Amino acid sequence: MDSSLVKLTVQGVWTDASPNAESQVVLLQDEAKTSVLPIWVGTAEGTAIRMALEGIAPPRPLSHDLLRNITEHLGLKVAKVVVTDVKSNTYYASIFLAGKQSEVTVDSRPSDAIALALRTNSPIFATRDVLERQSPETVDPWLKNLDTKGLGGVA
Amino acid sequence: MLTQMQVRGLMFDPYTNAYIVILRDEGNSEMLPIWVGKPEASSINFAMEGVATPRPMTHDLMKTVLDTADAKIISVVVTDLKENTYYAKIHLLYEDSEYSIDSRPSDAIALALRAKAPIFVTDDVIQKHSDEEMDRWLENLKPEDFGKYDA
Incomplete structure (x- = not known):
């Protein structure tokens, strides 16, 4: 199992085009x-991520804005998320919080x-293992589907 | 002045397609309905029912972050009501200092229920709530409502 980290950037949030899907899809891509x-x-969560990507500041703090404010008040810095x-x-993901003395x-x-990483300008990683375990057979047809139907959901 | 409130229930409002959290004081003399979104309502519901979700919800994560830092929620207070929007503050104790967020x-x-922290409402909010409710009631009066009591 390769637990080395690959840095990813968020490409966008799409509405899942499959019927009856109530979820949204966040697309992450490596630098290469x-x-x-x-x-x-x-x-x-999809909305929270989209708002951070678009730099929209809501009139009242949303849950992840509150989460960021809590970490700031506690003097914790989001070192990275993986x-x-x-x-x-x-x-599964882990949030690495750097305090005054230690990292938790x-x-x-x-x-x-x-959603938190985008609000704190923290880097997002995945383990090489997670990236490799997605089978191309499942991802590729889905991505093809997304290109034709899902792109309208960006706005 | 603050009045301590308990979460008494969660209702669905079909007119606004939103959920309402019902806060009530101990003596059942004050009631405050607060409109919340669906994800927040389900998070409050999980906490009320003591349901542990397989993966941490956003408010569970907040609680974990607070626990990790040894910070304690002293109380949460609904502090203001302006144009139908309620405002609240979370009071934290962290390294012997108090912070309000x-x-x-x-x-x-949602956070108070997980941290077993008390929920308060200012008397000002309770007053404004009954004023706004009166305003809404007056606004919704139709001309025909006035005729009802004509002899």
């Missing part, structure tokens, strides 16, 4: 543009980790 |  990691998230594992289609790691859903 | 009431309540 050789791997793509789609992560399914809930509508609220998508660490995928088990039966569920992705907090278990998180990737959606929360990404 | 601006929050929507929905997030504050």
Whole structure:
């Protein structure tokens, strides 16, 4: 298992075009543009990620703005977030928080980790293992589907 | 002055397609409905029912971050009501200092339930709420409503 880290950037949030899907898809890509990691998230988290990408400051703090404000008040810096594992289609992530003396790691859903990272300008990584474990057979047809139907969902 | 409130229930409002959190004081003399979004409502519901989700929800994550830093939620307070928007503050104790953080009431309540912290409402908000409710009631009066009591 290759646990070395690959830096990813968020390409966007798309509405899942498949019927009855209530979720949204966050698309992450590595810098070399050789791997793509789609992560399914809930509508609220999708919106939180989209607002951060578009730099929209809501009139009242949304949940992830509050989360960022809490970390700031506690003097914790988000060092990085890492998508660490995928088990039966569920992705796992860790948030690395740097305090005055030590660094702590907090278990998180990737959606929360990404929404927080975008608000704190923190880097997002996935382990090489997570990227390699996605089978191209499942991702590629899905990406093809996204190109034709899903792109309208960006706006 | 502050009045301590309990979360008494969660309702769905079909007219606004939103959820309402019902806060009530101990003596059942004051009631404050707060409109919240669907994700916040389900998060409050999980906390009320004591349901542990397989993966941490956003408010569970907030609680974990606070626990990790040894910070404690002293209380949450619904502090203001302006143009139908409620404002709240989360009061934290961290390294012997107190901090208050601006929050929507929905997030504050979801967090308070997880941290077993008390929820308060200022008397000002309770007063404004009954004033706004009166205004709304007056606004919704139709001309025909006035005729009802004509002899």
